[in-house]
Amino acid sequence: MPNKSLGQHWLQDRQVLSLIAEEAAITEQDTILEIGPGLGTLTSELLKRAKAVIAVEYDSELARKLPGQFPGKNLTVIHQDILQFDLNQLPKGYKVVANVPYYITSSIVEKLMTAPNRPSLAVLLVQKEVACRLAAKPGDMSVLAVATQVFADVSLGKVVRRELFFPEPKVDSQVVILETLKQPRVEAEDQKRFFRIVKAGFREKRKKLRNSIAAGLAISTPEAEKLLERTGIDANNRAQDLSIEEWLRLTKNSV
Numbered sequence: 001m002p003n004k005s006l007g008q009h010w011l012q013d014r015q016v017l018s019l020i021a022e023e024a025a026i027t028e029q030d031t032i033l034e035i036g037p038g039l040g041t042l043t044s045e046l047l048k049r050a051k052a053v054i055a056v057e058y059d060s061e062l063a064r065k066l067p068g069q070f071p072g073k074n075l076t077v078i079h080q081d082i083l084q085f086d087l088n089q090l091p092k093g094y095k096v097v098a099n100v101p102y103y104i105t106s107s108i109v110e111k112l113m114t115a116p117n118r119p120s121l122a123v124l125l126v127q128k129e130v131a132c133r134l135a136a137k138p139g140d141m142s143v144l145a146v147a148t149q150v151f152a153d154v155s156l157g158k159v160v161r162r163e164l165f166f167p168e169p170k171v172d173s174q175v176v177i178l179e180t181l182k183q184p185r186v187e188a189e190d191q192k193r194f195f196r197i198v199k200a201g202f203r204e205k206r207k208k209l210r211n212s213i214a215a216g217l218a219i220s221t222p223e224a225e226k227l228l229e230r231t232g233i234d235a236n237n238r239a240q241d242l243s244i245e246e247w248l249r250l251t252k253n254s255v
Contacts, residue, residue: 011099017041020175023097026095030049033090033096037057038099050074054090094119099173105124108124126173127171128173135176139240143198157175159172160173193251197251202239208236228250
């Protein structure tokens with residue numbers, strides 16, 4: 001039976017599983033990292049297409065049983081928490097395909113996008129609301145959207161209805177595709193300051209930028225207004241309205 005504490009919801013619809021695998025455009029040269037393979041239904045689709053599959057499974061019983069389901073296949077099953085797994089042991093250009101537990105989606109995305117050895121592509125089945133947050137545009141941005149889109153182009157794939165899972169979750173899921181950029185949109189040396197500014201802006205996200213930036217950076221409101229004016233950003237905007245390019249300009253002007 002699925003372990004509710006681990007957020008296990010198993011998708012067994014073969015057509016949908018095949019579509020998820022196809023989103024990754026897997027070739028016979030690809031090594032795939034699968035997070036939380038569970039019963040191996042998605043694993044089966046990945047093994048049909050890839051050179052090798054590395055499956056990281058936290059549930060000890062599932063990790064023990066999985067290799068026996070695919071004799072003779074190039075499958076390595078590792079019993080470990082994915083958040084503790086060393087991505088550096090994977091070959092450059094690996095891809096990630098996974099049905100991700102809802103409760104650690106943000107942590108997994110952060111790990112993949114900020115690792116020294118980032119995947120070339122990640123195709124994740126996540127809660128629909130989270131997928132939409134990851135792919136948000138200015139007007140609906142969040143810290144999660146900004147942090148992800150600094151490192152990847154994000155697009156949305158198929159919506160998967162909740163009744164296709166066992167046990168049935170409370171919400172629908174959706175495929176989200178992260179195409180990792182060769183060069184992040186923010187230079188490595190600027191990232192710490194960039195995210196400090198972004199978090200300052202979103203600290204009180206319902207407030208106008210003049211107020212949230214002032215509070216987040218511990219400066220006066222007039223100083224915040226001058227900073228925004230120098231950057232060419234309307235002080236009446238809110239944090240969710242800004243693009244990554246605008247956050248980057250704000251970072252450079254705040255020096």
